[in-house]
Amino acid sequence: MIDLAKIRAIDFHTHAEEPCGCHADDGYDDLQAAMAEYFHAPWDHPPTLPRTAAHYRTQGIAAVIFPVDAERETGFRRYDNFEMADLAAEHSDILIPFASIDPARGRAGAREARRLVAEHGIQGFKFHPTMQGFYPNDRAAYPLYEAIAETGKPALFHTGQTGVGSGMRGGMGMRLKYSNPMHLDDVAADFPDMPIIAAHPSFPWQEEALAVAVHKPNVWIDLSGWRPKYFPPILIQYANTLLRDRMLFGSDWPMIRPEGWLAEFEALPIRGHARPGILKDNAARLLRLS
Template identity: 80%
Template sequence: MFDLASIRAIDFHTHAEEPCGCHSDDGYDDLQSAMAKYFGAPWQHPPTIAQTAAHYRAQNIAAVIFPVDAERETGFRRYRNEEVAELAAQNADVLIPFASIDPAKGRLGAREARTLVRDHGVQGFKFHPTMQGFFPNDRMAYPLYEAIAETGKPALFHTGQTGVGAGMRGGNGMRLKYSNPMYIDDVAVDFSDMPIILAHPSFPWQEEALSVATHKPNVYIDLSGWSPKYFPPILVRYANTILKHKMLFGSDWPMIAPEKWLDAFDKADFRDEVRPLILKDNAARLLRLV
């Protein structure tokens, strides 16, 4: 485990990619290349977990890292949760492993979730409704949510528009409707003790996300996927006031580098007393590090 006092921030949103970023047999490289173009990312191949750890170590930042299990909907093989957890454990001075399980796996997925927490040190779970092709309040997902709730670990949901498939023919099959944060309101009611994070400024449903986070005590927002210079004023206003204890720094690495996000954050209109809450304190409490 990293030294909480010595790090300058906790990035709540980074992606794990398979070694060398090569997926020549299933077309995943085409998807990654389109995403890199959308975000203006500088790399030719996404970084490995070891390279991610080295980057964050150099920046003195800890990071939540996860894969996305979207095999059923996309046909792209998943990065095994056990391997991600093992590599994160090898870099535990900066990395915090989350897992991803397609909720369509039902009780099998629920069993996997319990095992990942018990035996592999997984600290939370990532969902991407658009990539995984499901509405978050679909009862199909409830056996998995029940298992996660039992562990006490948080569930992080992509919300809003996505760079996945952006600019590709038909959006590469990605349907934006699944990621409206209002569907997660049902989950927050039915699993009221499970911490839930709404990932990203939720364009075009920003006010819905703020409403859910304001109304439900167990719902938080991570600010990843956008440069803070593009944040809508209402998001900054809520972050500075009634949601100041529920906002989390996130970059969306490797599409956005944490230092680039932090540089824009320094110039954005956030109150001085709120900045440490967003950068580290809120995440530390949510992850039960304090």
């Protein structure tokens, strides 16, 4: 279990890019290479889950970690949620596992979600509308949301532009329209007791994301995927005021190192009363670690 006294922060957004350290080369290597160039990532191959755990342990940072189930839309092999959960359990002092299920899996996906929580310690669920090719408010996704809501676990949604496919021919066929955070407004209204996290500064829809979070108290924002020095002033303003209790530190590891993100965040004009919540306390409350 996570010992809050021994960590300095909780990173709410890290990727289990290589849970087992291998995959069939179906274009995924090209995608990872393009993303590494986009983010100026410092590695030559995505780290395995144990390597991720080791890095975070040395940094004194706990991490929410997840795969992305986008096999239907991209053809990339689906990582086994159960495999990832079992690996994360070996590093439960530092890793907090989320699962990912394509909403197109319907009732089968809902059954998997319930089992992952009940039997494998999964603490939440990750969605990437652009990679998975769906609008979050599509009613076809609701059976899965209903299962997640029953468990009381949070659902985290990618929002805004994505580095995935950026610069590749046709953006690798990925469509940004699915990740407008305004689509989460319907989900938040229909599932008012399910915590929803809008991941990333939601460029070019930053104000939409802030509006949804202010209006819907079950919506949170994680600050991953962007270096803090690029945060727009309005995002900093709301982090200091109306949304200071629902903002979450996130890096987007392995594309952005958490220690680099934290160093830049230190230089932002974040008020003293808001900083501890963003870095650790808000996540601990959301995840019921405290």
